[in-house]
Amino acid sequence: xxxxxxxxxxxxxxxxxxxxxxxxxxxxxxxxxxxxxxxxxxxxxxxxxxxxxxxxxxxxxxxxxxxxxxxxxxxxxxxxxxxxxxxxxxxxxxxxxxxxxxxxxxxxxxxxxxxxxxxxxxxxxxxxxxxxxxxxxxxxxxxxxxxxxxxxxxxxxxxxxxxxxxxxxxxxxxxxxxxxxxxxxxxxxxxxxxxxxxxxxxxxxxxxxxxxxxxxxxxxxxxxxxxxxxxxxxxxxxxxxxxxxxxxxxxxxxxxxxxxxxxxxxxxxxxxxxxxxxxxxxxxxxxxxxxxxxxxxxxxxxxxxxxxxxxxxxxxxxxxxxxxxxxxxxxxxxxxxxxxxxxxxxxxxxxxxxxxxxxxxxxxxxxxxxxxxxxxxxxxxxxxxxxxxxxxxxxxxxxxxxxxxxxxxxxxxxxxxxxxxxxxxxxxxxxxxxxxxxxxxxxxxxxxxxxxxxxxxxxxxxxxxxxxxxxxxxxxxxxxxxxxxxxxxxxxxxxxxxxxxxxxxxxxxxxxxxxxxxxxxxxxxxxxxxxxxxxxxxxxxxxxxxxxxxxxxxxxxxxxxxxxxxxxxxxxxxxxxxxxxxxxxxxxxxxxxxxxxxxxxxxxxxxxxxxxxxxxxxxxxxxxxxxxxxxxxxxxxxxxxxxxxxxxxxxxxxxxxxxxxxxxxxxxxxxxxx
Numbered sequence: 001x002x003x004x005x006x007x008x009x010x011x012x013x014x015x016x017x018x019x020x021x022x023x024x025x026x027x028x029x030x031x032x033x034x035x036x037x038x039x040x041x042x043x044x045x046x047x048x049x050x051x052x053x054x055x056x057x058x059x060x061x062x063x064x065x066x067x068x069x070x071x072x073x074x075x076x077x078x079x080x081x082x083x084x085x086x087x088x089x090x091x092x093x094x095x096x097x098x099x100x101x102x103x104x105x106x107x108x109x110x111x112x113x114x115x116x117x118x119x120x121x122x123x124x125x126x127x128x129x130x131x132x133x134x135x136x137x138x139x140x141x142x143x144x145x146x147x148x149x150x151x152x153x154x155x156x157x158x159x160x161x162x163x164x165x166x167x168x169x170x171x172x173x174x175x176x177x178x179x180x181x182x183x184x185x186x187x188x189x190x191x192x193x194x195x196x197x198x199x200x201x202x203x204x205x206x207x208x209x210x211x212x213x214x215x216x217x218x219x220x221x222x223x224x225x226x227x228x229x230x231x232x233x234x235x236x237x238x239x240x241x242x243x244x245x246x247x248x249x250x251x252x253x254x255x256x257x258x259x260x261x262x263x264x265x266x267x268x269x270x271x272x273x274x275x276x277x278x279x280x281x282x283x284x285x286x287x288x289x290x291x292x293x294x295x296x297x298x299x300x301x302x303x304x305x306x307x308x309x310x311x312x313x314x315x316x317x318x319x320x321x322x323x324x325x326x327x328x329x330x331x332x333x334x335x336x337x338x339x340x341x342x343x344x345x346x347x348x349x350x351x352x353x354x355x356x357x358x359x360x361x362x363x364x365x366x367x368x369x370x371x372x373x374x375x376x377x378x379x380x381x382x383x384x385x386x387x388x389x390x391x392x393x394x395x396x397x398x399x400x401x402x403x404x405x406x407x408x409x410x411x412x413x414x415x416x417x418x419x420x421x422x423x424x425x426x427x428x429x430x431x432x433x434x435x436x437x438x439x440x441x442x443x444x445x446x447x448x449x450x451x452x453x454x455x456x457x458x459x460x461x462x463x464x465x466x467x468x469x470x471x472x473x474x475x476x477x478x479x480x481x482x483x484x485x486x487x488x489x490x491x492x493x494x495x496x497x498x499x500x501x502x503x504x505x506x507x508x509x510x511x512x513x514x515x516x517x518x519x520x521x522x523x524x525x526x527x528x529x530x531x532x533x534x535x536x537x538x539x540x541x542x543x544x545x546x547x548x549x550x551x552x553x554x555x556x557x558x559x560x561x562x563x564x565x566x567x568x569x570x571x572x573x574x575x576x577x578x579x580x581x582x583x584x585x586x587x588x589x590x591x592x593x594x595x596x597x598x599x600x601x602x603x604x605x606x607x608x609x610x611x612x613x614x615x616x617x618x619x620x621x622x623x624x625x626x627x628x629x630x631x632x633x634x635x636x637x638x639x640x641x642x643x644x645x646x647x648x649x650x651x652x653x654x655x656x657x658x659x660x661x662x663x664x665x666x667x668x669x670x671x672x673x674x
Contacts, residue, residue, distance in 0.1 A: 013295060016040065017117040019105060024097055026203055028282065028296040029125040030141070033087040037103055038079050042115045045105035047076045050085075053099040056121065059086045076106070089123040092200035096122045124200030124251075128280040128298040130157040130192060130262075134670060136372040138193050146299040148275055150673045158370040158670060159222065159276070159302040162190040162263035163377060163401035172392070172402075190373065190401075191261040194224070194300070196280055202253025221276050221304065225261045240278075241265060251282065264304040267403060270459035274304040305368045306464035307377055307403060308669060309423040310662040311437050312602040313490035313497050316343040319603070320659040322353040322387075327646035327657075334601075334608065334658060337639050341603040343660075348390060356386035357647065357657055360483070361417030363391050365661040368401065369669065376661060377401035382454060383417045407454040415442055415451045419481035419656050420474060423467060425488055425497040426667075429570035435667045438569060439467045442474025442482040450475040465674040470568040476557040478589040483655050485558055485581075486565070487598055492605040492635035499569075499576050501562060502598045504551035507580035510626055511538045514617060522615035522622065524594065528644065538615050541582070550585040557590075577630050580623055591651055595644055597627055599653035601660065607631065610653040611640040
């Protein structure tokens, strides 16, 4: 193929001539039309000459060498099997068959043609147009619209899954339904505008056929709608997708622009990369009863936008918390904390939570984005506790989407709750940038055959491509969530962050220091009569040999994760802050001995940290004092929230009982290279 003036490969088509007859053909602007003068010649012909209209550019190509032909027809060429004609035009025809090329055939000596062949051309322009340059506007005939590339200079259209709900009475997302109920559903901008533009005379009844290629990757991945009879009351018709593989519209001649609306129906997933193509083909009519043949095809390629998680370093928008019979004081403290920030508190009341307090475990907030539009999308966990109706009934709505992944055959375990799904801030690892961070999920120890997050969720997260997941080891914990041993905090006023990790060795180190300073009899859980009938002091903890051995084992589990995180996130020891923690062994797994401070809520510089009720040194908890000394010099404001009776005793803490929707990244995902 040869390169056209615009720098793109021009499409090629062959038209057959026949001596003694007139052939009519459609020429589509931006293509090459080839014709074989040799096979169309009478047997005795030796040479040929050409005449053609001014609007047709004709080249004689011999042995790969092209020579442009003048319009006068005086020049002669030898007929040979390697001689062909290449035709182009650069304007649409006003009348059908108004441009022509005439080939005269001669015997070797004669000056009078022995026969001739005529080609009558109608030039038309057809393009299938989308926003391929990603500026939010549909441009005309972008030369790179048929392919898709990543990066700041990438090209290719982006499609959103239409997973919000513009119609209040629908039970599910818009994309779950073929019907279009309203103009705002069609114009909800979760859909992408696509135009079929055409210009030129009408040579014969022609048809334009718009096609989604068959196959599981496309037909159930996108839907196409169009507005029918806009002057006589709108009807919105679903014309492509969900087993409808093609749609035919008449090509009427003149200048026409048909507007279509394209929606994504599903997210990238296992076996589906997220890339889909749509074709428009011009079909040629030969005669009644004979199938029409495609003579030109234009293609656009979309990538369906991935679901993106938001890390702690992004500004909070809303804080969610459940109202329970027993958490009035906790709710009050969270409300006070949220009032210090610029976000809103959203309380999920008992009629909706039905006794389920673990809002972190039910959902994960993220978003989807295209150049023209973006909106939050909640990922619903397969956990399905009593909060299972909350995301659909309370969150799904206009410009708020919903997605879930339910395993068909795998058992759902505690590791499928979304306290076990976190995401790091942006990192660079060995020169490779992850500008949207990396997803972190807890798993079982390699080869141990323990609990693991269900495959459908892991496959979904992997398929989004932009936040390459890392599996950590969390199965050593009773509940088994990554948020029990790590979190990230933004350094106020900068784009940096620190990773906070639970550390049993840091706790023993602190307690030994206090013992040395003469505070060995400092009491834990002071004033909490119900926590323990025994008086728990620093001395008792340090002299408990089995507790020490258990926590040495737990520290090894923590260090395994520390090493993986340093490697996979490109962190150094300077990026990590150890928060004192103690665990106790029950049924060979760990549960927090005192409220686990790493399980905190992060709202910019304000941190809501589980109140540890640690040993009282001069009437102040030495654990709180220690954590303040680590975090306050970095600009953080530490608020210790009492969660002991409403959350800790049920094996969770502040982070488990809250959830935060955050602002999206300013970085555009399509600018990265996964």
